[in-house]
Amino acid sequence: MSNTTTLNQQDSLVEYGARRVVIVITAILCALLEIVDTTIVNVALNDMKGNLGATLSEIGWVITAYAIGNVIIIPMTSWLSQQFGRRNYFAASVILFTVCSFFCGNATSLWELIVFRFLQGVGGGALLVTSQTIITEVFPMEKRGMAQAIYGLGVIVGPTLGPPLGGYLVETYSWPYIFFVNIPIGIAAAIMTLKFVRSPKYGQKKKASEVDWFGILFLMGAVGCLQFVLEKGQEEDWFSSHIIVICSIISAVMFYFFIWRESVAKNPIVNLRVLRDKNLAIGTILTFILGFGLYGSTFIIPLYLQNILGWTAYQAGLIMVPSAVVTAIMMPIIGMLMQKGVKQQLLISLGFILFFVYSMWGYKIITPDTGFEDFFWMLMLRGFALSMIFIPITTLALSTLTGKSIGEGASFTGMARQLGGSFGVALITTFMTRQTFGYRTDMVSNTVGSSGIFQQRYNGLVAMFTQKGMAINQAKQAAYEAIDGMINKQVAILSYMDVFLYIGMMFLICVPFVLMVKNKNKKVDLSAAMH
Structure with a gap:
C-alpha cells in the first residue's frame, strides 16, 4: 500500500465536534478501567481473604491471574484488530471486561474469582492498547502530539487512582463493589464504541491456515510463565521452589522458540x-x-x-x-x-x-x-x-x-x-x-548482655513496665518484645531507604x-x- 493511500485512510478516520469528544471520552474511560483495575484490588485483598476463606498466598492469585491475562494479550492486540476489525474487537473486549467484572463481584469461591480475573485481564489488555490508537486517529495529523498528551493522562493517573478508590469502596461498602463500579461505565463504553467508533480498512484478513498459531502458543507460554515467576517468585522463595524453576525453564524455552518462529514465519504474530x-x-x-x-x-x-x-x-x-x-x-x-x-x-x-x-x-x-x-x-x-x-x-x-x-x-x-x-x-x-x-x-x-546500650534500654523498659503493675517476669518479657518491635521498625525503615536510593x-x-x-x-x- 502506498504512503498516499495510507495517509488517506488515516485522514478518513479523523472526527470533529461532538463526535470526536464522545470517542475521546470513550477511549479514555476504557483505558482508565483497565489501568485502575490493575491496582484497585490490592487494598481489598484482606477483605477478600476473610470472605472467601483463603490464605494470603492463595488470594494473591487474584492479582497474578489478571496480570497474566493482561500481558499475554497485549502483543497480539494489533493482529487481532486486523483480523476482526478494530471497532468489533474493541467492543468485544469492553463487553468481556464488563461481564467478567460482574462475575468477579458475584464470585462465591476463590478459584471462580481467579478464573474471571484472568478473563478480565484478557479483555483489559486490549482496552489500553486499542483505545490509544482510536484516540490518536480521530485527531488530524498536526494535533496528534496533543492527542498523546490527553491519552497519557489516563496511563499515568490510572495507577494512582486505584488505591484510594479501592480503599473508599471497601471501607464504605464491601469488596465486590470494586468490580461492580466497572459495570455502568463498561455498558456505556460498549454502546458508544459500537455507535461512534470506526475501523480503518485493513487488507484481507488471514485464513485460519495462514495464522501463526505456533507463534501465539509460544508467546502465551513465554510471557505467561514469566509473569507468574515475577508475581510469585518472592512468595515461593524463588529458585528453591520447584514450580518457580519449572516455570522459569518453560518461559526460557518458549521465548527461544518464539524468537525462532517469528524470524521464519511468513505472517509473524x-x-x-x-x-x-x-x-x-x-x-x-x-x-x-x-x-x-x-x-x-x-x-x-x-x-x-x-x-x-x-x-x-x-x-x-x-x-x-x-x-x-x-x-x-x-x-x-x-x-x-x-x-x-x-x-x-x-x-x-x-x-x-x-x-x-x-x-x-x-x-x-x-x-x-x-x-x-x-x-x-x-x-x-x-x-x-x-x-x-x-x-x-x-x-x-x-x-x-x-x-x-x-x-x-x-x-x-x-x-x-x-x-x-x-x-x-x-x-x-x-x-x-x-x-x-x-x-x-x-x-x-547488638542485643546481648554485654552491650551497655542494650542493657540501659532494656532496664529502663523493665522499670517502666513494673511501675505499671506488671510482675517482674512479665515486665522482662514485655521489654524484650518492645525492643524486638523497635528493631523490626528500624530495619524496615532502612530497607525502604535503600529502595529509594x-x-x-x-x-x-x-x-x-x-x-x-x-x-x-x-x-x-x-x-x-x-x-
Whole structure:
C-alpha cells in the first residue's frame, strides 16, 4: 500500500465536534478501567481473604491471574484488530471486561474469582492498547502530539487512582463493589464504541491456515510463565521452589522458540525485525525503566505509609492524588513543547534527573514520624518528573521508524512498560526482604548482655513496665518484645531507604545514554505511540 493511500485512510478516520469528544471520552474511560483495575484490588485483598476463606498466598492469585491475562494479550492486540476489525474487537473486549467484572463481584469461591480475573485481564489488555490508537486517529495529523498528551493522562493517573478508590469502596461498602463500579461505565463504553467508533480498512484478513498459531502458543507460554515467576517468585522463595524453576525453564524455552518462529514465519504474530532500529531498542529499555519507577513507587509509598506509619489504605492512596494532578496539568504542556521542537532527549534526561532528586528526597525524609507535609512536595516533584518522561520516551522510541513499523514498534514499548512494572514490584519485594534480614541480623547481634546500650534500654523498659503493675517476669518479657518491635521498625525503615536510593541511582545512570541517542529531523507520526 502506498504512503498516499495510507495517509488517506488515516485522514478518513479523523472526527470533529461532538463526535470526536464522545470517542475521546470513550477511549479514555476504557483505558482508565483497565489501568485502575490493575491496582484497585490490592487494598481489598484482606477483605477478600476473610470472605472467601483463603490464605494470603492463595488470594494473591487474584492479582497474578489478571496480570497474566493482561500481558499475554497485549502483543497480539494489533493482529487481532486486523483480523476482526478494530471497532468489533474493541467492543468485544469492553463487553468481556464488563461481564467478567460482574462475575468477579458475584464470585462465591476463590478459584471462580481467579478464573474471571484472568478473563478480565484478557479483555483489559486490549482496552489500553486499542483505545490509544482510536484516540490518536480521530485527531488530524498536526494535533496528534496533543492527542498523546490527553491519552497519557489516563496511563499515568490510572495507577494512582486505584488505591484510594479501592480503599473508599471497601471501607464504605464491601469488596465486590470494586468490580461492580466497572459495570455502568463498561455498558456505556460498549454502546458508544459500537455507535461512534470506526475501523480503518485493513487488507484481507488471514485464513485460519495462514495464522501463526505456533507463534501465539509460544508467546502465551513465554510471557505467561514469566509473569507468574515475577508475581510469585518472592512468595515461593524463588529458585528453591520447584514450580518457580519449572516455570522459569518453560518461559526460557518458549521465548527461544518464539524468537525462532517469528524470524521464519511468513505472517509473524509479532515482527521482531523492527527491533533492529537502535532508537526503538533504546526506547524500549527506557520504557521498561519508566514502568519500573512508575509502578515501583506506586507500590512502595503506600506500603510504607500503611506498615510503618499506620495509615489506612484509603489515606495512603489519597496522598498520591496531588502528584497525579501535577502530571495531568503538565502533560499537555510537554506535548506543546515537543510540537515546538524541544528534543525528546533533553526532556527525558531532565525528567530522569528530577526522578533521581525525588528518590533522594524520599531517602532522606523517611523516619517513623514522617508526616503528610513531608511527603507532599516530594510527591509533587514525582508527578512533575513523570510528565517529562512518558510522552518523550515513546516518541523517541518511534522517531526513526516509518509506516507500518511504527505500530509494530509501539507493541514493544507497551510490553516493556508492563513487564517493567512487574519486574519492579518483584525485585523491590525481594530486595526489601533480603535487606530486612541482613539489617535485623546486625541489630540483633547488638542485643546481648554485654552491650551497655542494650542493657540501659532494656532496664529502663523493665522499670517502666513494673511501675505499671506488671510482675517482674512479665515486665522482662514485655521489654524484650518492645525492643524486638523497635528493631523490626528500624530495619524496615532502612530497607525502604535503600529502595529509594537504588531506584534513584538507576534513573541517574540512564541520563548519559539518553543524551547519546541520535535524533532524526522529521515529523513523527504518533498514531501508534504509547501502546
